[in-house]
Amino acid sequence: MCELLAMSANTPTDLCFSFTGLTRRGGETGPHKDGWGVAFYEGKGVRSFHDSDASANSRLAQVVQTHPIKSEVAICHIRQANVGEICLANTHPFIRELWGRYWVFAHNGQLSGFRAAGGFYEPVGSTDSEALFCDLLNHLRSHCQRDHPTEQIVERLVNLSTAYAREGVFNLLLSNGDWLFTYCTTKMASITRRAPFGPARLKDTDVTVDFEAETTPNDIVSVIVTEPLTTDEKWDIYQPGEWRLWKKGEVVQSGIAKAGS
Template sequence: MCELLGMNANKPVETGFSWRGFKHRGGVNGPHRDGFGVGFYRRDGYHDFHDVRASVESPLADLLGQDNIPALIMLGHLRQANEGSVEIRNTYPFTQAMKGRRWCYTMQGQLEEFEVLELSGRFTPLGTTDGEHVFCWLMDQLWQAECDDVSGVCELLRQCGDRLSRMGVFNMMLSDGRTLYTYCSKKMCWLTRRAPFGTVTSLDSGEHIDLEAHCDSDTVYTLLATTPLTSESDWQDMHPGEAMAFCNGERCDVSSPEAVLA
């Protein structure tokens, strides 16, 4: 399956360190060699980059790590293809526009008989993956529900995620440029950083970085990933069936199944 990386911050945060470690999972520390993509929400708008090459072999992936792009939200994806050929149109993140905002989506998993999810035609896949079909279906659900508040979106995504999880494995991240949402079917984790910052080590590359030299004292940001990215002990696992929302660098909402709440 694929690998996910996400970040939400209260002010622009340099993304190079996280990306430089993460990209090793695309061919060195993992079998995810069928392309990659990363989307950034910056103060000047949304930007994304895609390549069909494995991230460990891609000059573009190297450049993204070197440029250290500052962003408020980031969604990264390393692909291990199961549905859809290896081509640019099948690389995440996928995007759609709704109500004046650009929505960005990544998924890790595999769903059986995803074609039973009927699409209205308002949101149309460009590629042939199960993930993009599901993304368009999710956008249909959000459009029809007219959810404008974070809690409403988070709860709807949990309900949709519960249905999709019965079709297979479904871990995902979704953002409208203000909030980063995530749903866990099987495996996801997260970590919030704030001052005082220290030195951390990438589990994938072994690189060390002094976060104090790269973050302001009032910076707060959260990282999300399929598995922990760094040696810090503060990584927290999501519960299966749980949806979360992150705003301004911190968790701002959670929707959990009754089994977790009990």
């Protein structure tokens, strides 16, 4: 399986600390050596980096670790290939335009029998994940409009995610730059950091950061991952079928869907 990382914050924030921990799992402390990618929203634009090499050994990943790109929403993925060859076209996160916005998608899991219905969006690579993303956007394009309330779009996303989860493992990160939607069928955890801030130490490498020195008292920064990245913080573990909608570091909607419903 792959591993996911996302951030939602109320102020532009860099992902260097968490990204450093995750990349160690890409071929060093973990088996996810078949490529990696990260996307940072900057307004309506997206700054993205992808590499088909292991993140632990990637020179490009080292640049991202040390260059503080600030964003309110970011999505990252390290890949352990099970469907599709190891190549750049198959690295997450995937990006498409819908309703004048870039949508960014990353998936952990496998739906081996999935067949997309077809439509406007088509996959470039050969992963089931990208096919799922295209299928999801085709459904939104057919059944929703750009001016529909967020709650209506999220209801559609929950129903689609629940249907996908019936066919296999479907852990999802999805954003349009305004909000971040997360859905868990097996593993996902989150942490929200706010004042008073303290230090934190990564599990996978000997790196510690003092968040008090890096933040202001008004900052709210939430990190969502497959597996907790630090050893000295209390992470909130998702339940199977749980979904959360994040905006500016806070959960604004949530629920638990039943896969059989």
